[in-house]
Amino acid sequence: MPDKCHKADCWFKGPPFLRSKEPLGKSHISETIEDSEICSEVKVNYNEISYNDKNSTTQQPGLMLLLERYSKFERLISSVIWLQRFKTYTYMIGKLLHRSDSPVTGCFTVAERENATIDIVKLIQTDSLSADLCYFKDMMSSGPPPSDRKRLKSPFAKELLQCNRYVVCRVGGRLRQFELQPDHRNPAILPPYHHATKLLIDTVHCEHGHCGSNQVQAYLLQKYWILHLQSAVAKVLRECMPCKIRSARPGKQWMSDMPAVRLCAGNRPFFHSFVDYFGLIKVKLGRSERKRYGVIFTCLSTRAIHLEVAESLDTSAFLQAFFRFVSRRARPAHMYSDNGTNFIAGSKALKDEITN
Structure with a gap:
């Protein structure tokens, strides 16, 4: 076997496109393997994940599949944080290797959880509100506005509709002078029946002791503005198994008729x-x-x-x-x-x- 080690470069080093600096395309991925020994043990399967630049609002199939993958909102946040850490690590390897910065390790920080939550909100809005995002993006672009659309001139509107790199739809209002956190003053808009929205409602419901519908709505309105909130919360609470068990009516047994020997009158005892x-x-x-x-x-x-x-x-x-x-x-x-x-x-x- 030692004389065959020089032929196993694909096994020890991986395919050549992983070490190449050229952008990866679909043509670099092959569905067949020429080596018969590796082909007998390895089954190649790949999923194409589209990537969008920072100014795009079209759907990203790979990331949208991430939202549908998990059944708990906390697990979804953890997955997004790991992806962010991996992205930071690869960026440091490629661009900032000469610096003394080290990648973040250990337990998740509060800032990482907040950034992951914001990214999840962006993905939800991109998946369900893409047409509205494109509309607002065109209205806020620096170029000449379309003839049938009116340009937003208020700087406060731009502050609401932009967050970091992507456009985020937020609720406006007249509380700009009130000392509140931005998420509380202008909550993000979420669709009512998206899978990640249901996970968010279920998480808030469980974290507060399986409270009722009105209390869940009060906690959600502190940071999010979910369309058709009452019906969305009611639908999630109807599917909560602990609440079903707790609010279930006790079973009532139907008693049969008494036997005739129990109803005989006029006879002596025994x-x-x-x-x-x-x-x-x-x-x-x-x-x-x-x-x-x-x-x-x-x-x-x-x-x-x-x-x-x-x-x-x-x-x-x-x-x-x-x-x-x-x-x-x-x-x-x-x-x-x-x-x-x-x-x-x-x-x-x-x-x-x-x-x-």
């Missing part, structure tokens, strides 16, 4: 009876302890009870208790019990004796 065991009961005989069991006979009509003591759980002990019950309360017309082995054997023994 005419229809039920029998069961309870215990174990320990009794003391001399200096030793013995095990005893209680036998309860209950009348199904009057709910009267009759107690007997059984020395064991076998059939003979049950029959002795049953005969004592019959001697005191007379013979019942029907006797009900569960499927205990002593009850089944006792019933069979009585049937055999009556038959013989």
